[in-house]
Structures are given as C-alpha cells and as structure tokens.
Amino acid sequence: MLERFEKRLIRGNQILIGIMMGIMFAFVFTNVITRYVFGFSLATAEEISTFLMIWVTYLGAGLALRGGNLASIDVFQDRIPENFRRALRALLGILMLLFFLLLAFFGVRFCVLGWSQETFATQIPRGIPYLVIPLGALLFAAHLVLMFRQWLERKWEGTSVSDFSEDQEREGQP
DSSP: OOOHHHHHHHHHHHHHHHHHHHHHHHHHHHHHHHIISSOOOOHHHHHHHHHHHHHHHHHHHHHHHHOSSOOOOOOHHHHSSSSHHHHHHHHHHHHHHHHHHHHHHHHHHHHHTTTTTTTTOOOOBBBBHHHHHHHHHHHHHHHHTTTHHHHTTTTOOOSSHHHHOHHHHTOOOO
C-alpha cells in the first residue's frame, strides 16, 4: 500500500509540474508576442510565470532527489570506508529531514505574515505564492522519507514519465 502511495505521489508530482510548466510557457510566450509584436507587456503574465517558476523549483526538488540530480560534494564521503559512509549519509539524511520540517514550519508562519499583503499585478494575497515554501518542504521531506534506504545506498531511481509508465506496464496497470 505504501508503494502504491509512493508511485501516486511521484506521478501526481510529475503531472503537477508538467501542468505548471505548460502554463508558464503559455504566459511567457504570450508576453513575448505582446511585447515585441504589439508593443506592450502583460504584468500579470510576468508575475504569474515568476510564481510558477518558483513553484516548479520547490515541487520538483523531491523528484530531483530521487533521480540523484541534486548538487552534492561527494569527495569526502567517497574517501571514507563504506560503513562510515553509510552512517554519514544517515546523519546527513536526518539533518536534511529536520531542515525541511523546520522550513515547512517557518514557511507557514511566512505565509501567514504575507497574507495581509497583495501582489503587485494580480492583486492576490502574497500568502498564496508563499504557500510553496511549506508545501515544497513537506513534499521534499516525504520523498526523502519514502526513499531513505535508497538514498543511503546512493541508488537513484528514474522519475521520468516514461520510467513510471514502464513500471505500470510491468505491473499490468493501464
């Protein structure tokens, strides 16, 4: 059951990011056309695409972790014996988890603080775009917890849509 939840979490995360990137592309493309063809710019398109870029970054960090695509410096841990390396990675994983849980906690406080202010172009409460901080942090923490054993062993998994589709085909799901 946990494995099914994890696969749905990954797939939902991928779909959400894809939708956001599609919307962001549409806004940026429209803004380029209006700016260079018609001589004016849409402030709302610029603001929304900026917010979407931030959301994609925060929500995609957990998928990047799963794929081994986060920047890291492995020189030190590669030089120590395997049993110490595993203990070091466990410590680092726990510290990352604590960091992202604290980020989620303070992110909620930041959202509450920004809720009384409005954004410049769209006039929505600033707390709405700020929601990505606690949501992204919790999503990253969930990805980390669900793949902690693989993370310890540096066994990265593919998280592309095609990898997920191949997994579903092997399991006989549509």
